[in-house]
Amino acid sequence: MKALRSLAPAVVCFAGAISCSSTCSGYVRLTTSNASPLIRTDNTAIQFQLNTSVIAGVQSSASGKTVTVISPNSDPQAAVRGALATWNGVTTANIKFLPLKATDAAIDVNDKQMTIAIGSTASDLSIVGGALAVTVNFFVAGGPTEGDILDSDIIINPAYAFSTDGSTANDLQSVMTHELGHSLSANHTGLLGASMFQFNSGQRFLTTDDLAFVNAAYPLASGGGAFGTISGSITASGAGVPFALITATDTTAGVTVGGVSDHAGNYSMKVPPGSYQMYCEPLNGVVAINIYLDTLTAAGVAAVKFQTTTFGPPVSVAANATTSASLSVTPGAATIPTPVVTAGPVNVFISNGVIGGPVTIPSGGSYDLVFAGQGFDATLNDSNFTILGQGVTLHAGSVRVDKTQSFGPYNLLRLTLDVAARSTPELASVIVTSGSNSVSFSGALVVVPPTPTFVSKGVISAASSLGSPNGDGAVSPGGIYTIYDLPNVPNLGPAGFVINGPYDAYGNLATILGGVSVTFDGVPAPMFFSYGGQLNLQVPFEVAGKASTKVVINYLGSPSASVSVPVLAVQPAFFTSCIDGKTLCAINLKDHTFNSASNPAGKGEYVEVYGTGVGNTTVYTVLTGQGAPAPPWGYTGNYTYSIGGSASAAALYGGWTPTAAGLAQWDLQIPATSASGAVPISVTDASGATSQPGAIIFVK
């Protein structure tokens, strides 16, 4: 359940006799009442299906009040597909979600169909309680296959408003990412910024803590990506400390993994090989006990009267090996109240924050981390703060009080972090020590890749490399467009090209590729490829009729500023040879061979030339991200054309290419009056919009 990211604890043990008899480990697993971990046996072919009622604009009164559960401009299918793609992107674990299917089936935990639906019955609502969503795992109890998951259904709470465009507080894709983790048997984690933390912070990506879970639960058959183990005990005055939250950070590799000791104070954590700085904290600080409440009931209460305590020197872990690391904690209950935490540009006014975190920090620059609360005042300086994270350092001498802002009776305490650029998100932690007291913010800093930056002029036709006639960028509905980075600032996506896969079971192109998603007025764009210096995508048809559209690029949780880009009704453009930028991609229909200097088309023969930008047609419906349907019989698109200086003539067809997304074609007859050789070609639509100048085709 992410419920609000709701609440609570974890594990499972129902029916009374609960015991967490086995040693608890990191990234806590869901277990049966016999402490057997839940596990999927269909881990390489997990088939989820989305109820057909989960659509944009859907309303529900099931909760007693009418709620627009999915905002009108959202794409819930894309959100679920994006969440599936996020888990499928884990290359170091043996899991695979199959392409999402549609279903009319309702929630039924015993039908062996993994269904995602909006809660509709009293039973559904009673299960989901006040959570945003819950995942109900149905499993084998007892016997040799105990813990095998038979069914996982995800119930969306109809009392809340979800969106995929940021128009509501609850991001559907991030919630689905969290819930799918439960379907894999992940319990809630104690690291604030991890996807599997119980409160929803809206992030759509996985952190190393989430990856550690799935890697350990579903290791690769090849043995690749093997983990090592850290195990030991947490004690206070010789007695085991039950349910202490343990955090291990490899600041070189950028790995942060959390875990919890068992009722006897023992722990065992699987982590990637590396060198780990470790500390533990009580579960009554920033991370509340209720996250693991049901575990605690098995054996009394957690020990909470101790300070955040570090293990000492880093602990080295090798693959397939176990390293021992035990700790005697510093006794005494921490008395530092959990403050408000937030972050923002250096010395810039900050509007709001959250108690305890997490906060997102773009990498590749300096950023202020800000606290407000009792004890966070001028008595603190650099020596009171420990930052644990790859490439995240406290700027020397930067701890300072900001008297220009306050939260309640408290001024803000700012400190500046210098954050090295990184291409993957990672967690960092902060330990604050004041006198004999300490408080830790484990995984509270979500460090994301640098903020993507681009300008309107960088948004141009992927075919003609042209924007609007006035020199600005431009887009047209349904067309294939390119977004370029600022010169020499390749921060739009991953360092290498990521090419799109096939259409999914819905016939849609993915809208998240290589961690990149692009929205136009909140509508996600189907992606063709992602790369830090260039993105290629299909502009959603939903921009039709607008003068401009707001474009936002989100790379692994780091959103760009919203950039306004002009919208053209149509922008016909030919795809041309990459070699000269002029020669068309054209087919001689006589023998279905490529048109070229050595294979010109004869006068009177027909050619088919390819491009994009024919805009939204009102004659028939073409959907964003899907292969275009065949046009109605007799539809021509009303294009005229000229080849080799010929007079304008009507094209046989000018419009979207059936079965392709974003691709257009023009079917033309080479005029008898055309010149021969490499001759100019142009097409013009009824409004007068013309293809790019300089394009050529070869005529005998």
Added chain:
Amino acid sequence: MAFRTYRWTYCLSLSVLLAVTAGATSVPSLTFEELTDQSELVVSGQITRTWSDWDSEGKFIWTHHELAVASTQKGAAESTVIVSEPGGIVGDRGMSIAGAVTYRPGEQVVVFLQRMPNGYLRTAGWGQGKYTVDSASRLHPGNLGSEGSMRSLELVPADRGVQSTARGTSLGSLEGISIADLRTRVAARVAAQRQRSTK
């Protein structure tokens, strides 16, 4: 959460923060007042037995906990109350939901119970309504976190003066109080609500 803008520099920070905190949600962390208001019953007692069964629709497995009521802080409770939580094992099949609350026979507890649409009484706030009671009759809440955890909070210019930020009493403040003290606090809250509703 209403945002305010102050000059253009503030607008800049606003856009950044929206991106940072837009997903933060609010329900999970309840104040004492919210917890009390949401609860149909607040009772103390001992869990005497536990069993699991399918709900009346045969749709989900629930685990039911019989609570022998020792005292009632809110509502009208019988001598026993059935506390129901989702999940459990029936025969060779089990159902689990991360975050569900569990009880065990013999546990001494104070529970805030909310009526679910299916008629069951469930622990309010996914565990925030469960308190263990020690041998000295003092409460130990499951959630000791600060009030409003994860809730988006507004920061203001200092020249606007001290802002009232408390929306209620932190559940953490219940740590170590006696059942008698809790009864007093709950009664005061119920009376305050009653007074407000009659105005």
